[in-house]
Amino acid sequence: MSSTALALSNPCEAGATGAVMPVDIAAAKAIAAAVPVAETETIDLLASIGRVPASEVAARLDLPPFNASAMDGYAVKADNFLKPGPWRLRVAGRIVAGDVPKRSYEGAVRILTGAPVPQGFDAVIMQEKCRVEGGVIVVSERPRAGQNVRIAGEDLRRGDLLVKPGDLLKAQQLALLAGQGMAEIEVRRKIRIGLISTGTELREPGQPLHPGQIFNSNRVMLRASLDSCRWAEVFDFGIVPDTRETIAETVAEASTHCDAIITTGGVSAGEEDHVTSVVAAGGGRLDVMKVAMRPGKPVKVGRLDRALFLGLPGNPNATLVTFRMIALPALRKLAGLSNTAPIWALAIADFAYEKRVDRTEFVPVRLGAGRPDGLPRLTMLGRGSSASLRAISQAEGIALLPPGVDRVEPGMRLAFEAI
Structure with a gap:
């Protein structure tokens, strides 16, 4: 176990132990904890x-496997056009795509797009450049060797990397x-992801909602995101009440069947936040405990038995941000993908916003009309609340507000990820 990994024995230490680390370090640790699946199919x-x-x-x-005509016209030999023109050539035959020329030809050959160019012929004159007089074509412009011919292997050669x-x-x-x-x-086989929603207060859409309860929106958001990843297979363990025993039982089951476990909720320092202590009690390790980010500070990353463990906060905006910035890159690595990081683009802030200088913040944004330099404008949606569903539902991207600045001003260049 690395010197930065933590194994907790006291549940009260779950949200209080561990250094706060920068977002890029936390994401790198998550990627490092992911070991690509080896099995193939x-x-x-x-x-x-x-x-x-x-x-x-x-x-x-x-590819192409033979010299082929790039258009409808007449196959010719460029050497037949050395003397001054115009030139007259008798049409000796006709070749269409799928034909195999079975004899040698003299003069010109009527040829259609995709047809093999006969042996010894090295140019195709497009039909619009010819005048047909009976069985003869009249050509006024001298063709060059290779004209309108797709040469065998010009696209791919045997052995080229595909x-x-x-x-x-x-x-x-x-x-x-x-x-x-x-x-x-x-x-590579699909990675198996166990999805666990923790929270006694949660109900699934369609179920009766009683006072003090909320619908489980995170499960739908994460399932929809993961279902679009053709390299992943989701094992949904549903809603688990906030008791240490039930969470421990579900997490243990998931760790025996899955390559990765994603939990939502229960990773903060409250009395009913049991996920972190359950991982430690099960012999797991946590490489990431707190991240200098908003939203999503209490996100957890580590391993439990053979499974990558990703504990995401329960508030929807924090779930979305930590999933995209920390969990998803690690899952891509687990699946064997080479490109794991978010794809960032540049844009111009169209808003003012005060922030803490020592942390990275992520805010939902909408893209506005581009400026003369081609960069789009970003309008911030909401005020960065971790629980805001409306803002993330309207978002076209997530903007990164970097550490080292305490205020974003209109006109500032920002990175954003389209979503």
């Missing part, structure tokens, strides 16, 4: 969108693999 190419290749895939054949382990397979890459004749691909 071979699946149908059509089912592999959004999955992670298990190994390098190299080209098996040249995809790397750690890529996220996109439709365009699947088209590339299909063009090589691949029907299957080996990918």
Whole structure:
């Protein structure tokens, strides 16, 4: 166990122990705690969108596999145009896509897009540049060798790298693999994520709501986010009441079946916040206890048995921010992805906001019209409340307000992540 990892025996220490660390350090520790799954499976190419290749895939054949016409026209030999023009050539045949030229030709050959260029021919004159007189074409412009011909292997050569382990397979890459004749691909198996909602006060949407209770919005938000990750499989353990025994039982079950555990709620220092002490009592370790961020300071990161542990705060805005900034990069690493960090873009603040100089803050924003320099304007939604559902529901991005400044002024450049 590292010197910064904590194992707690006293439940009262759960929210009070551990140094407050910067966001980037906390995210790096979360990524470091994630060990990519090693198991692989071979699946149908059509089912592999959004999955992670298990190994390098190299080209098996040249693309195109033969010299092909890039347009409808007439295949010719450039050497036939050395004398002054105009030139007249007899049309000796016709080739369409899918044909295999079976004989040698002289003169010109009518050819359609995608058809193989016959042996010895090295140019295609587009049909609009020819005048047809009976069985003869009349050409006024001298063609050059290679004109309107897709040369064999100009797109890909056998052995060229097509995809790397750690890529996220996109439709365009699947088209590339299909063009090589691949029907299957080996990918890393999906990571198994256990999702646990803690809180005696929680009810699921559709259930009766009694005084003092609230609906479980975090579960829906996280399920929707994780369900869009084709490399993940969610095991939903539902709502667990705020008792140490029930939380311990559920977390223990999740740790035996899952590669990662995400809990929401119960990570602060209150009397009913049991998640941290449950992890410690179960033999787990916590590498992150407190983070100099708002919202989301009490987020926890560590390991419990074979599972990555991610304890997120219960307030919705804090759940969203800590999920995207700390949990999701670690889950991407767990799935074997090479690119794990949020994708940041630059924009201009269209608001004023006072903040603590020693912490990073994340606020929901809406994007406004761009400036002459092309950077969009950011309008802050709400005032950064951790429990605000309306603000995050309207947000088009999350802006990062960096440490080292105590006030954001209109016109300041900020980084934001689109959501």
